Amino acid sequence: MSVDEIFEKLLSSESIFKNKRVLSHDYVPEILPHREREIQKLAYILATALKGGKPSNVFMYGKTGTGKTAVARYVLKKLSERGERLGLDLSYAYVNCRYRKTNYRVLVKICDEIGCVGLPETGLPTDAIFDKLIRYIDMKEKLVIIILDELDWLVKTSGDDVLYQLTRINNELDRSQVSLIGITNDLKFREYLDSRVLSSLSEESIVFSPYNAQQIYDILKQRAEMAFRDQVVEDSALRLAAAIAAQEHGDARRAIDLLRVAGEIVERNGDSKLLEKHILMAKDEVEKDLIEMTVSELPLQEQLILLSIVKAHNNRNGSKKVTTGIVKSIYEEICHELGYKPVTLRRINDIISDLEMLGIISAPVVSLGRYGRTKLIHMEVPVKSIMKVFEKEERFSDVLAENNKK
DNA sequence: TGTCCACTGGAAGGGAGGGCTT
DNA sequence: AAGCCCTCCCTTCCAGTGGACA
Numbered sequence: 001m002s003v004d005e006i007f008e009k010l011l012s013s014e015s016i017f018k019n020k021r022v023l024s025h026d027y028v029p030e031i032l033p034h035r036e037r038e039i040q041k042l043a044y045i046l047a048t049a050l051k052g053g054k055p056s057n058v059f060m061y062g063k064t065g066t067g068k069t070a071v072a073r074y075v076l077k078k079l080s081e082r083g084e085r086l087g088l089d090l091s092y093a094y095v096n097c098r099y100r101k102t103n104y105r106v107l108v109k110i111c112d113e114i115g116c117v118g119l120p121e122t123g124l125p126t127d128a129i130f131d132k133l134i135r136y137i138d139m140k141e142k143l144v145i146i147i148l149d150e151l152d153w154l155v156k157t158s159g160d161d162v163l164y165q166l167t168r169i170n171n172e173l174d175r176s177q178v179s180l181i182g183i184t185n186d187l188k189f190r191e192y193l194d195s196r197v198l199s200s201l202s203e204e205s206i207v208f209s210p211y212n213a214q215q216i217y218d219i220l221k222q223r224a225e226m227a228f229r230d231q232v233v234e235d236s237a238l239r240l241a242a243a244i245a246a247q248e249h250g251d252a253r254r255a256i257d258l259l260r261v262a263g264e265i266v267e268r269n270g271d272s273k274l275l276e277k278h279i280l281m282a283k284d285e286v287e288k289d290l291i292e293m294t295v296s297e298l299p300l301q302e303q304l305i306l307l308s309i310v311k312a313h314n315n316r317n318g319s320k321k322v323t324t325g326i327v328k329s330i331y332e333e334i335c336h337e338l339g340y341k342p343v344t345l346r347r348i349n350d351i352i353s354d355l356e357m358l359g360i361i362s363a364p365v366v367s368l369g370r371y372g373r374t375k376l377i378h379m380e381v382p383v384k385s386i387m388k389v390f391e392k393e394e395r396f397s398d399v400l401a402e403n404n405k406k
Numbered sequence: 407t408g409t410c411c412a413c414t415g416g417a418a419g420g421g422a423g424g425g426c427t428t
Numbered sequence: 429a430a431g432c433c434c435t436c437c438c439t440t441c442c443a444g445t446g447g448a449c450a
Contacts, residue, residue: 104434120425122434127424301437324413347438350415365414369448372412 016228016266016274022227023260025253028073033222034215035067038206042075045204046179049090050082054177057167058200060186062208066252068183071208072147077143078289087144091115097154103162106154107237110146127393130165141175148291152186156357160197167200174331217242219252220259228263233274237262240279258282271308291385296392304332305351307390307399309361310383323374324349334399352377360386 021027032039048055060068061305076092083090093113100106107129108119119129137144146166148154155163169178182201193201211219220242224233241262245255258275262282266274298306308331312322315330328348335342339399343351352375363375390396 102435120434122424128433134430222431267429299437303427329441333409342441343412343437346415346440350438353415367446368412368446369450370409372409373444373446374411374413 016232016268016272017227017263018229019227021259022223023256023263025256028077029222029226031222032067032070032074033218034211035178035208038067038071038208039075040070041204041206043078044147046075046079049079049145049179050086050088052088054143054170055145055179056203057180057182059182059184059202059205060208061205063210063249063251064185065245065255066208066255068118068185068208072149072181072183076147087122089140090145091142092145092147094149096146096149097152098150099228101153103154104129106148106162111136114125114144126162130162130235134169137176138173138180143177143179145179145181147181147183149183150185151182152184155193160193162200163193164197167197167225211246211252212250213242213246216245216250216252216255220255223256224259227259228274228359232266233259234276237274237279240276244279247363252284257286261286261303280371287381291360291381292389294360295386295389300340301347301405302351302354303390303393303396304338304340305348306332306355306360306386307396308334309352309355309377309388310379310386311399312377313379319334323368323379324352324373324377327352327377337399338395349375 036090042058042060045058046055057358060070060072072390073094076094080090080092091114093110095106095113096111097106100109103126104122104126107126110122111117111119111133113130114136116132119132148163151163163182166178166217180201201403217238220238224238238259241255241258244258245251246256258279259282262274262278264275265281265285271278295303305327310324310328311330312326313336316322320326324345328345331348332342334340350362352361355361356367360379360381361377362378362380366376387400391400
């Protein structure tokens with residue numbers, strides 16, 4: 001089929017989607033099923049703002065896809081609508097720390113969100129940005145609510161300095177006030193925090209438990225009705241998607257991804273109904289895409305280490321364990337062959353930790369007694385998807401060719 | 407019971423690539 | 429242009445450690 005034909009086909013056939021945007025990550029529906037309790041609690045806390053007071057800081061915990069972000073956005077949206085009607089000056093900033101791992105970038109993003117735009121991505125002292133933020137907020141008499149999503153990433157990579165400053169920002173403000181909402185999916189995260197920051201941040205806390213299959217089904221049903229034309233989606237397909245997502249610790253976002261990708265597959269194939277088989281196809285595609293994208297965006301050294309880990313697993317005869325030391329020696333061989341300068345063991349160790357954070361590998365520290373202490377490295381994703389990325393990279397072709405010979 | 411392996415992971419710092427202010 | 433300060437990736441140095449083995 002030529003490109004023209006593809007376009008033609010897509011345009012001429014009636015889309016199975018009614019409103020595809022409903023299935024995107026940042027869409028917040030009018031009704032959030034099974035989160036009534038959490039919404040109420042957050043609304044109670046934030047309602048203080050409507051009377052001109054400063055709401056308590058809130059800490060929200062819960063695994064990925066349990067609705068934390070959606071609840072926060074939902075309540076904030078309602079709050080600012082209501083605030084507007086009452087003539088209150090209220091604004092909020094949403095920052096996902098996963099994509100802005102430094103203090104500086106988080107601050108710039110906050111400024112950006114509340115309308116203080118045009119700050120450079122790099123260059124200024126962090127303090128200068130902080131001052132700008134304070135001055136901007138204090139310009140008008142207003143309440144600013146800052147949502148810090150995936151806060152654990154920020155604290156793990158650059159400490160809690162900014163968090164500390166933010167929890168104390170009200171001392172610096174004369175006319176305005178700031179409330180913080182911290183969101184994390186790492187339940188052990190509290191341990192990393194300075195106790196002053198923790199107590200200030202968790203004046204209130206809300207815990208989100210994972211959805212079960214029935215609840216995910218309800219969510220999917222709601223979205224499917226909005227997203228697809230009538231009679232397109234089979235109920236069994238929704239059940240299956242819900243079951244798959246429930247297995248993976250009740251992640252509703254994953255379930256919605258499955259539904260969206262399945263819809264795309266249906267459309268691509270020119271089918272008219274979304275069935276169980278499409279969900280299964282979507283499952284593979286979603287996983288593969290995610291892994292391939294992650295791996296292909298890794299910096300050179302991280303790719304080299306990952307390649308070494310994959311090789312170590314391939315070479316492993318029988319029960320030989322893959323440890324940091326083994327990866328290091330294979331990595332050094334590969335660097336030698338390809339003419340790269342190898343990084344030190346200390347750096348390798350950090351890279352292994354990074355790969356673990358990304359979920360590509362698991363690397364718990366174990367003690368082998370007499371044989372020392374090390375990380376025991378396992379693959380957490382199919383090797384095939386990783387290799388697919390490396391095979392496309394010309395710079396690795398030499399090592400891979402030799403690998404195939406063996 | 408103590409030793410000692412093979413690391414782990416904190417701390418400090420450097421230098422390349424970049425932007426801001428003066 | 430100089431002098432700061434930023435991030436990112438990396439190095440050097442080193443104290444700390446769980447548990448198999450002698």
